[in-house]
Amino acid sequence: MKKKTGAQILIESLLKENVEVVFGLPGGQALPIFDAMYGSKLNFILIRHEQAASHMADGYARSMGRPGVCIVTSGPGATNIVTGLASAYMDSVPMVAISGQVATSVIGQDAFQEADTIGITRPVTKHNFLVKDVKDLARTIKEAFYIATTGRPGPVLVDIPIDVQREVCEFVYPDKVEIRSYKPNYNGHIGQIKKAAELINKSKHPVFYIGMGVVVSNAEDEILELSKKANIPVTNTLLAVGAYPCDINLSLGMLGMHGTYCANKAMQSADIIIAVGARFDDRCTGKVCDFARNAKIIHVDIDPTAISKTVDVDIPIVGDAKTVLKEMIGLVDKKGRKDWIKTVDLWKKEHPLSYKRNDDKLHPQYVIEKISELTKGEAIITTEVGQHQMWSAQYYKAKHSRLFLSSGGLGTMGFGYPAAIGAKFGNPNKEVIAVAGDGSFQMNMQEMAVAVLNKIDVKVVILNNQYLGNVRQWQEMFYGKRYSHSCLAKRKECPKWCSTPNRHSCPVYVPDFVKWAQSYGVLGIRVTKKKDVELALKKMLETKGSVVIDMWVEIEENVFPMVPSGASLDEMIIRANG
Amino acid sequence: MRHMISVLVENKSGVLARISALFAARGFNIASLSVSETEDVAISRMTIVVKGNESILEQVTKQLNKLVDVIKVNDFNDVEYIARELALIKINIANKASRDEIIRLVGVFKAKIIDISQDSVIVEISGNESKLSAFMKVALAYGVKETCKTGASVLYRGNSGRVK
Ligand SMILES: Cc1ncc(C[n+]2csc(CCOP(=O)(O)OP(=O)(O)O)c2C)c(N)n1
Ligand SMILES: [Mg+2]
Numbered sequence: 001m002k003k004k005t006g007a008q009i010l011i012e013s014l015l016k017e018n019v020e021v022v023f024g025l026p027g028g029q030a031l032p033i034f035d036a037m038y039g040s041k042l043n044f045i046l047i048r049h050e051q052a053a054s055h056m057a058d059g060y061a062r063s064m065g066r067p068g069v070c071i072v073t074s075g076p077g078a079t080n081i082v083t084g085l086a087s088a089y090m091d092s093v094p095m096v097a098i099s100g101q102v103a104t105s106v107i108g109q110d111a112f113q114e115a116d117t118i119g120i121t122r123p124v125t126k127h128n129f130l131v132k133d134v135k136d137l138a139r140t141i142k143e144a145f146y147i148a149t150t151g152r153p154g155p156v157l158v159d160i161p162i163d164v165q166r167e168v169c170e171f172v173y174p175d176k177v178e179i180r181s182y183k184p185n186y187n188g189h190i191g192q193i194k195k196a197a198e199l200i201n202k203s204k205h206p207v208f209y210i211g212m213g214v215v216v217s218n219a220e221d222e223i224l225e226l227s228k229k230a231n232i233p234v235t236n237t238l239l240a241v242g243a244y245p246c247d248i249n250l251s252l253g254m255l256g257m258h259g260t261y262c263a264n265k266a267m268q269s270a271d272i273i274i275a276v277g278a279r280f281d282d283r284c285t286g287k288v289c290d291f292a293r294n295a296k297i298i299h300v301d302i303d304p305t306a307i308s309k310t311v312d313v314d315i316p317i318v319g320d321a322k323t324v325l326k327e328m329i330g331l332v333d334k335k336g337r338k339d340w341i342k343t344v345d346l347w348k349k350e351h352p353l354s355y356k357r358n359d360d361k362l363h364p365q366y367v368i369e370k371i372s373e374l375t376k377g378e379a380i381i382t383t384e385v386g387q388h389q390m391w392s393a394q395y396y397k398a399k400h401s402r403l404f405l406s407s408g409g410l411g412t413m414g415f416g417y418p419a420a421i422g423a424k425f426g427n428p429n430k431e432v433i434a435v436a437g438d439g440s441f442q443m444n445m446q447e448m449a450v451a452v453l454n455k456i457d458v459k460v461v462i463l464n465n466q467y468l469g470n471v472r473q474w475q476e477m478f479y480g481k482r483y484s485h486s487c488l489a490k491r492k493e494c495p496k497w498c499s500t501p502n503r504h505s506c507p508v509y510v511p512d513f514v515k516w517a518q519s520y521g522v523l524g525i526r527v528t529k530k531k532d533v534e535l536a537l538k539k540m541l542e543t544k545g546s547v548v549i550d551m552w553v554e555i556e557e558n559v560f561p562m563v564p565s566g567a568s569l570d571e572m573i574i575r576a577n578g
Numbered sequence: 579m580r581h582m583i584s585v586l587v588e589n590k591s592g593v594l595a596r597i598s599a600l601f602a603a604r605g606f607n608i609a610s611l612s613v614s615e616t617e618d619v620a621i622s623r624m625t626i627v628v629k630g631n632e633s634i635l636e637q638v639t640k641q642l643n644k645l646v647d648v649i650k651v652n653d654f655n656d657v658e659y660i661a662r663e664l665a666l667i668k669i670n671i672a673n674k675a676s677r678d679e680i681i682r683l684v685g686v687f688k689a690k691i692i693d694i695s696q697d698s699v700i701v702e703i704s705g706n707e708s709k710l711s712a713f714m715k716v717a718l719a720y721g722v723k724e725t726c727k728t729g730a731s732v733l734y735r736g737n738s739g740r741v742k
Contacts, residue, residue: 118592122599127646130592147646181588181649305640308633 003168006134006160007036010098013141014042016173019069021045021060021425023053027073029113030100032165045425045454048446050077052418054084055444057095059419062405063380064426065218067094067148074100075113078159079120083412085155086124090409091239092212094153096144097125103163104132117159126154134167139174146177151184152303153216184302188319188327196274196298196315197331203272203296205340206232209255209284212239212408213277213301213321215401220244222325223276229329231337233344235263237278238408242377242398249345253353256284257563258390261351264561264569266344270295277301277321280311281409290568300324351561351574353394362530364388364463364553367537368395371433371461374537379431380405380423384416384440386470388463390559392435414443420458421451431541432457438464438513439488448520451546459540460548462513465555466501473558501555517548528552580609580707581635582627582661582732585642586650589615589622593647597624600641606630610663612729621649625732658735664704664728667714670721671697680720687713698723 004012010033014022021043026034037044047053050072057068068088072081078099088095102111118130127147129140137160144156200206208227214220220243227234227250234244235252244251252263264286267273273295278284285291288310299306299313300321307316317324355365368391371381377399383389383406398404405423407415420434434441441462451458465472471486481499490498491507517524523543527536533551540547560575587593594613601608609627616623628638635653642651654661671677680699684691689703703713707730714722 119595122596123603179646182646303644305637305644307640309637 001170004171005032005036005166005168006131006137007032007165009134009137009169009171010141010160010165011036011040011042012171013138013173014069017067017141017145019067022069022071023047023056023422024071025050025053025073025077027075027077027100027113029074029102029162030071030077030165032162033071033098033100033160044071045450047418047450049444050080051083051414052444052447052450054081054095054097055087055412055415055418056422056425056447057097058084058088058093058415059382059405059422060426061088061093061095061422062091062419063402063423065216065402066426067096067145068422069096069098071098072100073113074102074117075115078115078117082120082124083410083414085121085157087407087410087412087415088155089124089126091407092153092216093155094148095155096141096148097155097157099157099159100165101130101159101161104161105163107161117157121157124155125157126152128157128159130159130161131164132161134164134169137164138171142174142177143179146179147182151182152213185318186302186320186323188300188317188324190327192315192317193324193327194331196317197328199272199296199298199315200230200232200274201333201335204337205270206230206272206274206337207252207266207270208232208234209237209267209273209275209278210234210240210243211237211276211278214240214243216277217302217321217323219276219322219325220401222322222329226325226329226332230332230335231341232274233266233341235259235266237281237284238393238406240278240401241393241396241404241406243401245399246397249341252344254393256281256286256569257565258394258559258561259284259563260353260394261561261572261574262344262347264563264572265347267292267295268569269343273297275299275301276325279306280309282310285311285569286563286571287566287568290570354575355557360530362528362533362551362553364465364551364557365391365395366530367461367463367533367551367553368392368435370534370537371435372397374534374541375431375433377403379403379433380420380427382406382416382420382423382432382434384435384437385411385413386437386440386468387465387473387557387559388435388437388469391463413437413440415440417441417458417460418444418447421447421456424456424458431459433459433461436460436462437469438462438466438509439468445516448517448522448546452520452522455545457545459546461537461540462548462550463553464509464513464550465553465557466503466506466509467555469557470559472556476556476558477562478564503552503555513548513550517546520546522546522548524548524550526550526552579631579635580627580629582625582654582659582730583635583639583642584652584654584732585624585626585648586616587622587624588647588649589620590647593622594624596645596647597626597642600645601628601638604634604638604641606634606638610727610729612731625730627730654732654734659732660735661706661730661732662704663707663710663730664702665710665714666692666726667701667703667717668698668723668725669701669717670723671699672720676720683713683716689713
């Protein structure tokens with residue numbers, strides 16, 4: 001058999017894994033890998049900042065349910081993807097990251113562009129490998145994909161020293177993986193499932209609390225069937241937006257800090273909570289000791305460490321959501337639960353999500369509602385982090401899972417735009433819209449070059465409030481309106497402290513996003529009035545190629561409802577002034 | 579509460595770092611740790627003694643299991659086991675009388691004197707934690723110059739909860 005170099009083995013292994021697209025940027029310690037790509041079938045996309053490469057791989061993975069891949073060089077290349085790995089790790093996103101490394105003979109000698117990539121990425125990856133012998137490379141790549149995509153998915157990094165990239169050996173890609181120390185358990189314990197079903201059958205006020213695990217295991221149909229059969233209302237986490245149809249009366253919407261009144265009310269009033277693939281994040285539970293005081297908790301999760309981590313669970317079921325729910329459907333009785341459904345409906349009517357709809361000011365919520373309406377909830381929406389993210393989660397009515405992509409666990413500003421580009425690579429026929437905060441967008445907007453050069457048609461709608469709005473809201477509500485370093489328009493000549501922003505008197509905002517878009521040959525549109533929103537959005541959707549809309553929304557709009565940090569879900573602030 | 583955890587892991591570089599990082603990330607202090615190859619050179623055994631409450635122990639055990647290089651985790655709650663630690667203790671000798679007393683004590687504890695010099699002896703003692711601490715208490719009365727102690731080596735009795 002003809003021998004191949006480590007670099008060639010890597011590329012062929014990726015092709016064997018049916019990798020459609022790889023994001024990255026070359027450098028000294030990865031040159032053999034890039035040389036092996038020259039003329040190969042691998043679809044490699046040159047990005048502008050490695051952090052964006054990791055978010056593109058992530059966005060591709062979230063939208064497709066397949067692993068995203070990125071390749072970077074050693075040292076700074078590798079450290080630049082740490083944020084992307086951590087974001088993916090928190091949100092259980094399958095990813096394989098490849099990094100170049102200095103030669104094995106000089107590892108540990110502070111060689112040029114050496115970083116302890118394995119040490120740095122250990123806490124933010126599901127697993128990582130340093131390959132010291134070319135003979136281990138093919139098997140390691142196989143294992144990396146296997147680990148990334150099975151059990152609770154997550155990012156896996158493979159660090160490859162440059163001498164290993166150059167060395168040769170025979171290439172055999174293994175067709176099976178056998179890792180004796182890694183055997184995820186998919187089947188739930190049937191005794192536990194029966195106990196859970198009995199508890200559900202006896203309960204009067206059950207609630208489903210569903211998270212990313214439902215999306216990962218494609219358990220949407222099972223949740224739908226079970227909830228309808230037993231009339232159990234369903235609330236979702238940020239990552240499970242779209243996993244349950246929002247037009248069904250059983251849908252409560254998102255829970256937690258910026259969740260709906262009815263979802264939080266239902267959680268606090270439930271006698272049983274059935275958590276499926278959700279991890280009781282503090283943004284969901286509020287003050288833990290006051291969380292769902294009267295409820296017994298059933299928790300289905302493939303990750304045993306997620307169970308009883310923050311909230312004590314009465315019936316743990318370790319297993320894959322879909323497999324477990326399939327078992328459960330037959331054991332759960334058909335029930336009307338009329339009183340409970342009526343109560344929930346009342347809560348919905350009492351305080352639906354609201355903003356000043358009849359105003360002629362440009363409220364950011366209105367923009368999201370219009371996007372939702374014009375795309376019929378069928379577009380892939382990505383968000384950055386902040387107020388615009390919460391408004392998107394609240395007002396975008398995603399038709400199904402994997403249409404709303406957002407960094408939940410880590411809350412990474414700079415995620416949304418590259419994630420949108422990654423998602424578009426996987427879904428060329430879907431509309432992809434990045435809803436951006438004016439602050440976050442500036443963290444990775446350099447990637448517009450990648451979109452333009454590769455004819456990647458991603459729309460950007462900036463909800464420009466001239467502020468790190470989320471920070472400003474907290475400062476307004478909890479720090480006496482002391483807007484410390486949250487204004488993005490503040491210049492040297494501004495008064496040192498200012499809590500009275502105003503579009504007319506504040507300095508001109510930079511950058512001018514319209515001119516900036518034009519410099520890439522991209523259509524830029526500025527909207528400052530509510531009446532122009534719809535037309536601009538329509539124009540955007542009709543236009544081929546990238547479009548950037550700079551929406552000058554109300555500066556001091558706040559996200560409601562809101563459960564203040566550290567408060568219980570009962571202490572929800574429903575809207576401004578009460 | 580003192581807990582002993584036995585972890586069978588792949589005998590690869592970096593595995594100890596993964597395990598100790600896991601404890602550190604959760605603010606969990608390791609009281610003692612012993613690592614050695616097993617009869618199978620591809621597998622190492624780590625015996626970790628930690629202090630903490632049950633719920634922390636449960637979380638740590640689950641987290642350990644989650645590591646890809648961990649083959650098996652056992653804690654020794656509710657199982658009969660044998661645990662041994664070994665200590666070297668350098669004790670002051672003030673005069674001949676105290677030297678004779680130390681020699682007698684060493685006999686009582688079934689320990690060994692492995693070095694004698696002008697003003698100190700080195701005692702080697704092995705046993706479970708309570709035996710070692712009992713001896714240490716006595717030795718302190720004479721003045722202890724230096725000590726070095728291993729982590730625990732622990733195995734189940736017979737087949738109860740056999741690892742693997
Ligand atoms: C990388 C990073 N740095 C800091 C934060 C803290 N943070 C959360 S939201 C936010 C403001 C985001 O501003 P913008 O993108 O304009 O969104 P807005 O809230 O105004 O909609 C900040 C600074 C973060 N989440 N991520
Ligand atoms: Mg903003």
